[in-house]
Amino acid sequence: MTDHRAITLSQFVLQQEREHPEASGEFTSVLLDIALAAKMINKAVVRAGLADVIGATGDVNVQGERVQKLDVFAHETIMRVLGSTGQLAVVASEEDEGIVPMPDDAPIGKYVVNFDPLDGSSNIDANVNIGTIFSILPRITRKGQGTIEDCLQAGRRQMCAGYVLYGSSTMLVYTTGDGVHGFTYEPSIGEFLLSHADIRTPKRGHIYSVNEGNYARWSDGMKRYADWLKVEDKATDRPYSMRYVGSLVADFHRNLLYGGIYLYPGDAKNPNGKLRLLYEAAPLAFVAEQAGGAASDGTRRIMDLAPSSLHQRTQLFLGSPDDVADCEAFLQGRHEGLNLERRTL
Ligand code: AHG
Ligand code: MN
Ligand code: MN
Secondary structure, three states: OOOOOOOEHHHHHHHHHHHOOOOOOOHHHHHHHHHHHHHHHHHHHHHHHHHHHHHHHOHHHHOOOOOOOHHHHHHHHHHHHHOOOOOEEEEEEOOOOOOEEOOOOOOOOOEEEEEEEEEOHHHHHHOOOEEEEEEEEEOOOOOOOOOHHHHOOOHHHOOEEEEEEEOOOOEEEEEOOOOEEEEEEEOOOOEEEEEEOOOOOOOOOOEEEOOHHHHHHOOHHHHHHHHHHOOOEHHHOEOOEEOOOOOHHHHHHHHHHHOOEEEEOOOOOOOOOOOEHHHHHHHHHHHHHHOOOEEEOOOOEHHHOOOOOOOOEOOEEEEOHHHHHHHHHHHOOOOOHHHHHHHHO
């Protein structure tokens, strides 16, 4: 897995550009800009725990500046970097109600970025993994500031998507439609180094990741699937293990490497679940598919969903293709599994 040569993200991106000039383009510099923002966010994430411990004596408070929540800080950091590059026409962020136009004095470019600046914010204070998710698209409108129409594009239109995982080590994982590549941050030199070339996800895993506390509100199909995963069966290697960090990026990354399924179903209270199509589901669906995985809303491919609003939510079933197919079969009432097993329980 680990290459003996040290290849930086910039070197890798340039090499990809040379090998696939038709597939890449200026948008790869947007990816490098996102990586720069990720380094800045990482610096703040690493210090966040320390600042909590030492409380009011932290630098920020001494200077009298308002203490910002990390998700707002992440949003502003990404905007500070992306707003001035001249590559973008418009962006949309989970942390902003409407689209974010480019600054008046900045040149306007051809690309659009949709992003979740800080994923898993409820885990920040506990020093548990958090992330950033991003999606790069070509603009649809022709000139001037981009519009909401540029942001509301189906996932299959993405040119690049990925995530940064701030954890025991910080990683950036992305795809441009030519496989999935993972880089680990080396803080001593300030570079992301290629550590996981051409990531492939197992066809089937043995992990499921879901907030099972919502079980009582799920559909019958979803309940049956979760029940079935827990039944002992040597032939299909059940029961599955349940792993749930509560940060989508962390749960997705683990399952991408080990195999398994991430689920955020709708329920009686929220029929479309919790996760956002533009900032969470679509980019991770692109990564999953490029690694040999699958992403569904229960009946349709996530990549085919046409968004109608910026913060639109969708059910999400994401991971190893055989697991996603099983889950869809249960949700659609096509799987007899547990009915058969119940008779023998
Ligand atoms: P965000 O922090 O960007 O709002 O996203 C939180 C999401 C996602 O990271 C995670 O998988 C999910 O919320 C957890 O939700 P529950 O607490 O309902 O399990
Ligand atoms: Mn999120
Ligand atoms: Mn977020």
